[in-house]
Amino acid sequence: MEPAVRDLVIYGPIVVLALEPKSCWTEKETVLSAMWKPTQQGQSAPTTPTPEPVRPTPVQQPVLESPRPAASSVGEQASISKGLSIKGEITGTESLFIDGKVEGSINIPGNRVTVGKNGVVNASISAREIVVLGKLKGNVNATDRVDIRAEGALTGDVAAARISIEDGAFFKGGIDIRKADAKPTAVQNEKVAANA
Numbered sequence: 001m002e003p004a005v006r007d008l009v010i011y012g013p014i015v016v017l018a019l020e021p022k023s024c025w026t027e028k029e030t031v032l033s034a035m036w037k038p039t040q041q042g043q044s045a046p047t048t049p050t051p052e053p054v055r056p057t058p059v060q061q062p063v064l065e066s067p068r069p070a071a072s073s074v075g076e077q078a079s080i081s082k083g084l085s086i087k088g089e090i091t092g093t094e095s096l097f098i099d100g101k102v103e104g105s106i107n108i109p110g111n112r113v114t115v116g117k118n119g120v121v122n123a124s125i126s127a128r129e130i131v132v133l134g135k136l137k138g139n140v141n142a143t144d145r146v147d148i149r150a151e152g153a154l155t156g157d158v159a160a161a162r163i164s165i166e167d168g169a170f171f172k173g174g175i176d177i178r179k180a181d182a183k184p185t186a187v188q189n190e191k192v193a194a195n196a
Helices: 027-035 186-195
Strands: 004-011 014-020 077-080 085-091 095-098 101-115 120-132 135-137 140-148 153-155 158-160 162-165 170-172 175-177
Touching (some): 140 153
Parallel strands (some): 077 095, 095 101, 101 120
16 A cells, blocks of 8 residues: 655654555545656556654744843833823933933933933933933933934033034033043032132
């Protein structure tokens, strides 16, 4: 009895054929079988029993959930979405994206604060990097840079090591460019007050 392919199952690189004896074939399957064997000329070949191959059982690999990395890892970012409004003080250790409304103060040392296109912020901000795409009213202090994009508007004083203002952006306020590690000291503050 010649076996016929009943099912074809693929497990990655392993192909499993489920076979059935020729006696279970329909007339159409017998004709098709002869068509695929060029050595047969309409006559049946001598039948040699072919043992059914061993069917490997599919091995299910356990699904491992990766643990959530710590909040301070690279790529983590908290969000204040368009529908949220917050009044008060925001502090944290991960980057912050604001697309809603915020009033008060924001202190995110060592990370980025981004005011999104829909963001309306009336707060003082202290962070490593500040990016303005929406509206920001308040003084900003960045240890690295402040970036005001074409759609952004910043009204307030800026203290940073670097500043970038794209064409079309709105800025009104003072700029204090500092060295990357420099922090204002009491002597510098006294000199500014004496000159005023």
